[in-house]
Amino acid sequence: MIAALLAVALIESSALAQPAAGQEGVRSSIGAEIRASVGGKLRDFYAPRGYWPLWVDGSRVGGQADALLDLIRTARADGLDPKDYDLRDLERVVEEANSGGGDPKLLARADLALSKSFSAIVRDMRRPSKRVKMRYLDPEVQPRDDDPAEILRAAAVAASFTDYVRQAGWMNPFYMQLRTARQGFAERWGNLPDVMVSAGAKLRPGVKGQAAVLLRRRLGLAEGGSYDKALAAKVRAFQADHGLKADGVAGAQTVEALNRPSGWYDRMLALNLDRARLxxxxxxxxxxxxxxxxxxxxxxxxxxxxxxxxxxxxxxxxxxxxxxxxxxxxxxPYWNVPSDLVQRKLSQRILNGASLSQLNYEALSDWGANARRLDETEIDWQAVADGRQQLRVRQLPGGANAxxxxxxxxxxxxxxxxxxxxxxxxxxxxxxxxxxxxxxxxxxxxxxxxxxxxxxxxxxxxxxxxxxxxxxxxxxxxxxxxxxxxxxxxxxxxxxxxxxx
Missing domain, CATH: 2.40.440.10 (L,D-transpeptidase catalytic domain-like)
Incomplete structure (x- = not known):
């Protein structure tokens, strides 16, 4: 996937912006430091670009690093652990680089550390979950681990590197929207009390009694017995977040959503994130x-x-x-009628007096490419209806073709x-x-x-x-x-x- 993204980006992106004359010497010094210390898979990325830094703007680490740090801090939404991407060390080396007066050694160290953590989290975000079973028909769609050089090249040619990192441009938009939702759900609805709300009549502003008491408790509001403006506002917020009509009225769908077990929404979001990451x-x-x-x-x-x-x-x-x-x-196209439909439905119509030609169908001798067209008198439709004989039938092209x-x-x-x-x-x-x-x-x-x-x-x-x-x-x-x-x-x-x- 990263390779395909890279191919498109290379075609559509303009060449990397040329640095200002004063910055070129600084970056050359950083490049020399990167060349002296880079190794392994990262060298495959840096060497072809002359060891030019990726994360440095001028004499400072750029805003793309802040976007990466934010992504890592929220990695639990992906089912990942921020500690696996050296979060604390990254924060430290970025701070040292930006407070070091343009020291090439500090900037090079930060550039390499950021590239290492970035390629790791991209790889892990894209890695399929074992609990989602997708059938892959072709090698082109088979998931694979992209190596760090491919991941970094795709990022380097993005129109805006910062936006690419902030929006996780290597992931499907559905994934990122669900990821954002999972973070918001945890913050807004994850710690509310598990209180069952009374089902039955609609609960609407102005209602008083035990049902309103339970609804207030479920949504974390102060104790009370009335469906006031504060409760209506909280209900509307809950409805909006849960894809319901945000009218402030707790009808059957809203009450059903409120009464789901503790942790249900987070488990659902996690499961669908695993589906969307494919x-x-x-x-x-x-x-x-x-x-x-x-x-x-x-x-x-x-x-x-x-x-x-x-x-x-x-x-x-x-x-x-x-x-x-x-x-x-x-x-x-023809429509090859499923065998169960031929047995359950089509055979009954024929036995009741219809004909294949009237219905714009034809029967064939077998499922091979050179199958012979059968005359209708050759077919034992009762045997087909009883399931004793399977028959290949296809609907001819035309306006009514399925x-x-x-x-x-x-x-x-x-x-x-x-x-x-x-x-x-x-x-x-x-x-x-x-x-x-x-x-x-x-x-x-x-x-x-x-x-x-x-x-x-x-x-x-x-x-x-x-x-x-x-x-x-x-x-x-x-x-x-x-x-x-x-x-x-x-x-x-x-x-x-x-x-x-």
């Missing part, structure tokens, strides 16, 4: 599909280019956690892909888990233009026209049950039962 940073051109929220995003050049609704797998036919490379589009006009393929043995859909009504639903595992797109044509840089148009009515992508694009199918929204986090239903918290 996603690449925004400089990598890629697509993310979140099955939990049934949404898709696509990124390139350091930004989010777009998003859209999708229909994801139903609980009984879940969209898997999977990463691969989208390699081609198929225009005018694949729509195009599907985007990242080859895998589960038959999962992204595709167009004529069933627009399902996209209007707030919960969109209806598919057999594949991902139905709200706007396949828009995504196709992003993939290919031009509209996707079939050359003829011929079925299954394959159009290779000029450059394959990574796609990540994930499952985020905590998603950033506004200034807070929305906690989504665990429709697949994967959270276990």
């Amino acid at each position: 996603l690449p940073g925004p400089w990598v051109r890629h697509v993310v599909v979140d099955a939990a929220s049934a949404r898709l995003w696509y990124f390139s050049n350091g930004r989010q280019d777009g998003t859209m609704k999708v229909v994801a797998g139903a609980p009984e036919s879940q969209t898997p956690l999977m990463a691969g490379m989208i390699r081609y589009a198929t225009l005018n 694949m729509g006009k195009v599907k985007f393929m990242f080859p895998n043995d589960l038959g999962i892909y992204l595709h167009d859909t004529p069933s627009r009504d399902l996209l209007a639903k707030p919960a969109r888990h209806f598919s057999n595992g594949c991902v139905r797109l709200e706007d396949a044509q828009r995504l196709g233009r992003w993939f290919f840089g031009k509209p996707l148009v079939a050359e003829s009515g011929e079925p299954e026209q394959h159009v290779p992508l000029p450059q394959p694009v990574p796609v990540y199918l994930t499952y985020l049950t905590a998603v950033p929204i506004g200034q807070g986090v929305q906690f989504l239903p665990d429709v697949y039962g994967r959270d276990g918290v």
Whole structure:
């Protein structure tokens, strides 16, 4: 991932700014000190740049060091320990360097120490958690440990090194938003008393009685029996942070959120951070599909280019956690009907008098590339309905085809892909888990233009026209049950039962 980010940044970044004449001599002296003491993997970074310092601006350690120190101080949000990155020593060497009157030896020591700790925390932030099982289909998306030289080169060519460190530009934006939320949750809601709030009628400003007493206790307010302005303000703050409508009324959803067990939110945020850390940073051109929220995003050049609704797998036919490379589009696609649907639904329609041709389907002799088309009289539909015979059936291209006009393929043995859909009504639903595992797109044509840089148009009515992508694009199918929204986090239903918290 760092290598891909570096490639983009090298293309898009201007050359490193040339130092002022007075500063060049200072930096040359620092470079000489770095050359005399650098070793190991760090030398692979410093040597090609003439041992030029990375963290020094003029005769002082720059603001990028403050950004790194802040990142390390808050590393517990990543499930990491600040002590593992020599926090106290870093603070000391930076202070000594900045109070040393431009001493090249002190500045060189600080530069090397900062580079060492920076490459270590970047590596550890990106390292996958063992509790999240993502299936990787291609070597291009397989996680790997980037060496310190690659990590530092990517940082060195960032448009703003300070912003790159402060915003952790090597991580996916979802990760950083959830990380920020986890810090805020711990500060604002982590130490409140575990008090069960009465469920039932809505609690609103002006209400008095035991329910208001319990609500005040749960939110850490002074004892009292009324739903006053202070309580309403606290309820609104809680709602905003938890992705609920911030109206100051404690209805059923708000009370349910308040009554979750101690530590539930922190565990959920930690789990979803582990899922989000598997996603690449925004400089990598890629697509993310979140099955939990049934949404898709696509990124390139350091930004989010777009998003859209999708229909994801139903609980009984879940969209898997999977990463691969989208390699081609198929225009005018067939739909290979899943065997269970052929048995449960299609066979019943045929037995009730319909025909394959009327329904725009055809049956094939097997699942091979050279399968023969079967005449309908050859098929024992009762045997198919009883489960005694499996039959390959596919829907022909056309306006009613379940694949729509195009599907985007990242080859895998589960038959999962992204595709167009004529069933627009399902996209209007707030919960969109209806598919057999594949991902139905709200706007396949828009995504196709992003993939290919031009509209996707079939050359003829011929079925299954394959159009290779000029450059394959990574796609990540994930499952985020905590998603950033506004200034807070929305906690989504665990429709697949994967959270276990």
